[in-house]
Amino acid sequence: MESNWNQAVEADSDIPQISESGSWFWRIMNKGEHVALQVSDKLLKPLTEAKYLNADNVSRYRCIMRIFFENYEKLKYWLYLEEVYEEMLKDPFWSEYKIEQCQQDLTMLTEWKNLNTIQDTRRVSSIEEFKNKKYRYQMSEYSVEIERLVIRLENLFIEGASLEPTLLERIRRNMERFPEMAGKDKNEVYTWWTDLNNDFMRLNQNYQDYMRELNSVKAEQMMKTQESHTAKTKRSRTSGSTGTVKTYRLREDQEQAGLLHGTFERDSAGKRSFRKKKR
Secondary structure, eight states, X not given: OHHHHHHHHHHOTTSOOOOTTTTHHHHHHHHOOOOOOOOOHHHHSOOGGGGGGSSTTHHHHHHHHHHHHHHHHTTOOOEEHHHHHXXXXXXXXXXXXXXXXXXXXXXXXXXXXXXXXXXXXXTOOSHHHHHHOOEEEEEOHHHHHHHHHHHHHHTOOOSSSOOOHHHHHXXXXXXXXXXXXXXXXXXXXXXXHHHHHHHHHHHHHHHHHHHHHHTSHHHHHHHHHHXXXXXXXXXXXXXXXXXXXXXXXXXXXXXHTTOSSEEEEEOTTOOEEEEEOOO
């Protein structure tokens, strides 16, 4: 295919020719050849932008980054410290959150390259305010992609029949927005209502599929297998116990008949044992 393409290139100079570095694709497609790992600087360097997902105070960092991402989707790219702090306080979970903590968190996220900063000189009215350096914050490109990935992971649909906790959580959050929707734009209300209805329908379908799996032939077979295994285990334990009792009774009869050269004795714990007599 590669040679045919390059022959066509010779006939028409407007067609881009496959370079030597790009020909590996055709080799894999045609011959199944293995291509060695291409080590690059980007592959080897640590991804500091992902630190906020697993660092101390991860709950604060993730909430702040979600605030930036939601505003990013609304085309509001720059936020002030006060705006981020106000958004955090809207959730009762952060009722004890301090603005000093918010400033520290924004500083750390900036160090990890999750946020870009620019000094805001528009609100400066004195030299003192200029020295205090008020900043505006913006999500970096890496952080936008990381948040998109995280949201996809949070909303992954589990293959097969199951009841998704993420789906229930999303329904709960959307239902809590009922009072808020009274003053929203019609388009935003329509989107919210459509998402809520779709989630309810999906939950109902998942419930039906889940119950079907519980009553399927495969589930019945698994239950029978478990019951059979449990019954065998009980029989084995009962058999072993009965066998021990029978052995002691046989020995006692033999002792009484004088067929055994020894006696049954009990130790301090009450355990019985047979001791042979020396001849």
